[in-house]
Amino acid sequence: MLMESSIPDQNPVVPKTPREAAVTKAHEKKHRMDCTSRFFWYARQDNTYALRQLLQKDPSLVNTYGYDGRTSLHVCAFYNCLAAATFLLRHGAHVNAQDRWGNSPLSDAQTEGHKEMVNLLKENGGQLLGSHGIKIRTIVPPVPQNCDWRVDPSELDFSKGMVIGKGSFGEIWKATWRGTPVAVKKILASLSEDESIIKHFKEEVELLLKLRHPNVVQFLGATTSKPLMLVMEFLKAGDLHSFLKEKGALPILTVIRFAKDIARGMIYLHHGSCCIIHRDLKPRNLLLLENNHVKVADFGLSKIFRSNTRQSYILTGETGSYRYMAPEVFCHKPYDTKVDVFSFAMILYQMIEGESPLRELAPYEAAKSMAIEGCRPKLKSKAYPQQLKELIIKCWSRTKEKRPYFKEILTILEGIELEYRSR
Numbered sequence: 001m002l003m004e005s006s007i008p009d010q011n012p013v014v015p016k017t018p019r020e021a022a023v024t025k026a027h028e029k030k031h032r033m034d035c036t037s038r039f040f041w042y043a044r045q046d047n048t049y050a051l052r053q054l055l056q057k058d059p060s061l062v063n064t065y066g067y068d069g070r071t072s073l074h075v076c077a078f079y080n081c082l083a084a085a086t087f088l089l090r091h092g093a094h095v096n097a098q099d100r101w102g103n104s105p106l107s108d109a110q111t112e113g114h115k116e117m118v119n120l121l122k123e124n125g126g127q128l129l130g131s132h133g134i135k136i137r138t139i140v141p142p143v144p145q146n147c148d149w150r151v152d153p154s155e156l157d158f159s160k161g162m163v164i165g166k167g168s169f170g171e172i173w174k175a176t177w178r179g180t181p182v183a184v185k186k187i188l189a190s191l192s193e194d195e196s197i198i199k200h201f202k203e204e205v206e207l208l209l210k211l212r213h214p215n216v217v218q219f220l221g222a223t224t225s226k227p228l229m230l231v232m233e234f235l236k237a238g239d240l241h242s243f244l245k246e247k248g249a250l251p252i253l254t255v256i257r258f259a260k261d262i263a264r265g266m267i268y269l270h271h272g273s274c275c276i277i278h279r280d281l282k283p284r285n286l287l288l289l290e291n292n293h294v295k296v297a298d299f300g301l302s303k304i305f306r307s308n309t310r311q312s313y314i315l316t317g318e319t320g321s322y323r324y325m326a327p328e329v330f331c332h333k334p335y336d337t338k339v340d341v342f343s344f345a346m347i348l349y350q351m352i353e354g355e356s357p358l359r360e361l362a363p364y365e366a367a368k369s370m371a372i373e374g375c376r377p378k379l380k381s382k383a384y385p386q387q388l389k390e391l392i393i394k395c396w397s398r399t400k401e402k403r404p405y406f407k408e409i410l411t412i413l414e415g416i417e418l419e420y421r422s423r
């Protein structure tokens with residue numbers, strides 16, 4: 001039997017400064033933890049002598065519990081330490097204390113098949129509680145249940161914000177959410193009132209919020225009452241449209257870096273657990289990071305609003321979407337992920353040439369001439385590496401099957417980059 005050799009005295013120190021008070025508090029906490037551990041240890045050893053000594057100094061130890069809610073009586077019940085259990089019960093141990101799983105000491109003793117212990121606990125009023133017992137208590141999971149994507153509109157602060165963009169479904173605002181700068185897409189009031197839109201919005205947002213990729217703009221949450229608002233990370237370096245307007249044609253290595261980022265983002269969207277077709281890939285929907293990388297934005301929701309309102313591209317033609325539109329979309333034919341590859345070709349072209357594709361035509365006319373007459377922009381720049389030219393031509397093929405997937409595009413771009421660098 002283990003004997004207690006010495007149990008340290010508590011020497012309360014009168015705190016003089018906040019620092020001293022903190023040190024004393026930490027010391028007391030440690031001391032308390034030491035005492036609890038030792039108390040449990042002696043219960044496990046069935047050492048009533050040592051238990052008595054500790055209890056004399058601190059009677060509350062009899063019902064003290066560890067991080068999982070287990071008391072010294074649980075320990076005794078589990079290891080069949082009859083003498084210690086009898087001692088503890090005599091000194092006020094709660095016979096039906098429940099640990100974090102809801103189990104009482106009797107439940108432990110019964111599970112372990114300790115008959116004498118079962119009898120002792122029953123004689124003292126023990127009940128079978130918890131997962132092994134009769135009365136199962138529901139254990140509240142540690143994760144808060146209200147942890148979801150709904151944003152309380154009152155938490156969005158627009159006081160120092162401003163409109164940073166306008167789309168066909170609403171305005172984009174810069175705002176702060178709990179002190180963090182965010183971009184907020186405020187959906188048009190007329191759309192926010194439509195019940196079927198609200199339903200689709202919620203479903204879609206649920207999906208969008210699961211997306212996580214370095215080249216995809218991160219959604220943070222949404223409001224679900226009027227006005228519907230979508231909260232996302234704010235990218236302060238602006239969009240590729242403004243960047244190209246300011247810089248004109250980009251150096252080839254920058255083009256390749258941006259193109260690889262777009263391809264990576266699109267691979268993630270197309271080949272994730274649920275395939276997301278962007279359908280509106282264009283320079284305005286590519287946002288820049290300050291480290292000269294790109295993220296794909298504004299995917300997912302367009303299909304809700306467009307399909308629900310039967311809003312045609314004619315109505316929103318001025319936004320420029322037409323210019324990047326695949327022929328099958330223009331002709332209302334069935335389409336797949338390859339529509340984004342077509343738009344990607346147009347963006348590549350614009351980055352190298354420094355001008356929008358078929359800029360001599362209005363957006364709708366440009367789309368029409370590409371879809372109906374098979375026109376394509378002229379590759380004029382001398383900067384093109386031959387393979388990049390070939391890639392663009394493949395990507396804007398009329399037949400969608402001839403267009404490569406983004407996975408292949410990424411490999412081709414990596415090859416071009418390698419070769420270009422080694423020149």
Ligand SMILES: Nc1ncnc2c1ncn2[C@@H]1O[C@H](COP(=O)(O)OP(=O)(O)OP(=O)(O)O)[C@@H](O)[C@H]1O
Nearest residue numbers: 164165166167168172183233234235239284298319
């Ligand atoms: N997360 C963001 N961070 C910073 N700026 C953004 C963000 N999202 C959008 N913007 C800015 O707002 C502009 C408008 O975006 P929005 O997606 O509403 O419109 P759009 O794509 O031009 O139009 P539509 O939605 O009709 O296709 C973008 O071009 C960009 O400049």
